[in-house]
Amino acid sequence: MRSMRERNCTASGMTFDQILERIRYEGAYPTRERAEAVTHAVLAGLGRQLTRDTRADLAACLPAEAALTLTAQNPDADSLTGWEFVKDLATRTGGTPATARWDAGAVLAAVTRIAGPGLVDDVLAQLPPGYALLFGRAELIQAA
Numbered sequence: 001m002r003s004m005r006e007r008n009c010t011a012s013g014m015t016f017d018q019i020l021e022r023i024r025y026e027g028a029y030p031t032r033e034r035a036e037a038v039t040h041a042v043l044a045g046l047g048r049q050l051t052r053d054t055r056a057d058l059a060a061c062l063p064a065e066a067a068l069t070l071t072a073q074n075p076d077a078d079s080l081t082g083w084e085f086v087k088d089l090a091t092r093t094g095g096t097p098a099t100a101r102w103d104a105g106a107v108l109a110a111v112t113r114i115a116g117p118g119l120v121d122d123v124l125a126q127l128p129p130g131y132a133l134l135f136g137r138a139e140l141i142q143a144a
Contacts, residue, residue: 009061009116016063019110027106038093040069042107045089047073049080054126061115082130101134109136 024035047055047070059067080088090100112120112135124132132139 009114009119014063014114016065019063019066019114022113023106023110026109027102029106038103039066039107041089041093042104043069043111044073045085045092045104046108046111047071048076049085049127050123051075051126054123057119058111058115058123061119062111079128081128082132082134085131085134104134105136108134112136 020032020035020039023029023039024032027035027038029035029038043066050058050070052075055071055073059071062070086097086100086104089095089104090097093100093103095103115123120135120137124135124137129139
C-alpha cells in the first residue's frame with residue numbers, strides 16, 4: 001500500500017536514468033556520469049538536513065537509487081542554512097560555491113518536479129532559510 005505522500009508525487013514513475021537525463025540536460029553536464037555524481041552529492045547533502053520522516057516521505061517519490069542515497073544519511077546535529085548547504089556541498093565535491101549552487105539547483109529542481117508542491121512545502125518548512133531558491137522557488141520573508 002502506498003503512503004499518502006507517495007500518491008501525491010507528481011512523477012513517481014520516473015526511472016533513475018530518466019531523472020539523470022533531465023538533470024544532465026538542465027544542468028548542462030557533459031556526461032551522464034557527471035550528472036549522476038552531482039545527483040548523489042546533492043541528495044546526500046539534503047539527506048543530512050532532513051528528519052527521518054521527511055526523508056522517508058521524499059524517498060517514497062524517488063527511484064530506488066536516489067532514495068537510497070537520500071536515506072543513507074544521518075541527520076547533522078546542526079542544520080545548515082541554504083548558503084551553508086551550498087558551501088558544504090562545494091567543500092565535499094571540491095567545487096566552488098558557484099558550481100555547487102548550480103549543482104544543487106539542477107538536482108533539487110528535478111526533485112521538485114517529482115515530489116510535487118505539497119511535499120516540497122513540507123521539506124522547506126523543516127529547513128532553515130535559504131533553501132527555497134535551491135528548489136526553484138521564491139523565498140518570501142516578512143519585513144522586520
